[in-house]
Amino acid sequence: MSAPDPGYPYEETDDLRSGPDLHADLLPLLPxxxxxxxxxxxGYTGIEDFDFAQEVRFSHDGRPVLAYESRTWIIDSDGHPLRPYNREFGWWRPLQKDEVELLLVDQEGYSALLVGEVQGTRFEMSSDAxxxxxxxxxxxxxxxxxxxxxxxxxYAVDQAADGEQLRPYMSGRLVRL
Incomplete structure (x- = not known):
């Protein structure tokens, strides 16, 4: 006879009404x-401007870190997906009172550590490495x-790549589900 299944004990949630309590250190990132x-x-030098659809998820598991996942798809002028574009994962960590860091990895073989400030519901970061x-x-x-x-x-992302200085790369407006 086997023991009752206690359920998967390592829950992660993007819904504050279920799962583990949000760690107190994450309150600045709550929004x-x-x-x-x-x-x-x-758009960027060397690539044609494009429209994209995106889904972003910020979730937590009770520890003082937000998990981040972003998926984007190139879309046509009617909003229909043409192909996947970019996927990135990361972790947002609050530092001191109004500081945050983002460790970011994408499928193209690029990783970055960004650090910056939290000002209410505004989060601004630049790459440190x-x-x-x-x-x-x-x-x-x-x-x-x-x-x-x-x-x-x-959000807006400026990127320096392929010998260029920082310049606009992607920006979007997302609605909470």
Missing amino acids: LVGRWRGTGKG VLRSASAKQVTGEHRLYGIVEGDLL
């Missing part, structure tokens, strides 16, 4: 917790700005 979807615009594989896009820096505006998550 981000959840699942978000929307669209945006992208970049690591990339030999086959990765030659990213040398990033600046990211996230903010909750009228209940939506807006």
Whole structure:
């Protein structure tokens, strides 16, 4: 006779009404917790401007870190998906009172550590370190700005890559699900 199944004990949630309690250190990041979807615009030197759809998830498991996952798809002018574009994972960690860091990894072989400030519902970070594989896009820096505006998550990513200085790369507006 086997013991009753206690359930999977390592729950992670993007819904604050279920799962483990949010760690007190994450209170400055509380506005981000959840699942978000929307669209945006992208472009960079050497690539044609594009429209994309995106889903972002900020979740926690009771520890003082937010898990982050972003998936994007290139879309046509009617909003229909044409193909997957980018997928990245990361962890947002509050540091001192109004500071945050983001450790980020994407499928293109690029990783970055970004650090910055939290000002209410505004989160601004710049790269402190970049690591990339030999086959990765030659990213040398990033600046990211996230903010909750009228209940939506807006963001802009500036990127330095392939010998270029920081310049606009992607921006979007996402709605909480």
